[in-house]
Amino acid sequence: MQQVTSAQAGTVLGVIGPSGSGKTTLLEFLVTELAARGLRVNVIKHSHHDLELEPPRKDSARFRQAGAADVMVASPFRYAIVHELRGAPEPTLAEQMARLSPADLTLVEGFKADPIAKLEVYRAALGKPGLFRHDSHIVAVASDQGAPDDLPPGLAWLDLNAPAEVLAWLLSRLEKNLTQG
Numbered sequence: 001m002q003q004v005t006s007a008q009a010g011t012v013l014g015v016i017g018p019s020g021s022g023k024t025t026l027l028e029f030l031v032t033e034l035a036a037r038g039l040r041v042n043v044i045k046h047s048h049h050d051l052e053l054e055p056p057r058k059d060s061a062r063f064r065q066a067g068a069a070d071v072m073v074a075s076p077f078r079y080a081i082v083h084e085l086r087g088a089p090e091p092t093l094a095e096q097m098a099r100l101s102p103a104d105l106t107l108v109e110g111f112k113a114d115p116i117a118k119l120e121v122y123r124a125a126l127g128k129p130g131l132f133r134h135d136s137h138i139v140a141v142a143s144d145q146g147a148p149d150d151l152p153p154g155l156a157w158l159d160l161n162a163p164a165e166v167l168a169w170l171l172s173r174l175e176k177n178l179t180q181g
Contacts, residue, residue, distance in 0.1 A: 011173070011174055017120055018126055044096055140169060144161055
């Protein structure tokens, strides 16, 4: 598997964990705080479900259903492009990142099998084992419980209930990447 990189994506960090673990809440906090500090942040959210981005009877949906490859909906406030794969393979994470505007940081929710640095959101109460013991790309875990005694070396263990701690870790990581890159 190739390393996912994109110069325009800036630092890339995956955020993984089971449904209900708090990924979206944590991501929303991080994006808010980072944007308030003047950083440009992109987010890629992967879904295993079909995406319904427009009401079925709207003009844009009708054009897509009629066979258009891409349909752009544009306004003075935002634009969206809906691209139909029509049987083509799903684009890779690298291909998706190449479509985004340049950013200081790209946060990726999902794509957990991709070889990118990852932050795992882990809640033992969900009854699912942590992925951090088996995925060498996981660089930090945000959890609502203390670190295990056999924590792999070099793995940061962060308090999920103190999102400012997660933010401080991420800002430190961004600073290191800027000075090394």
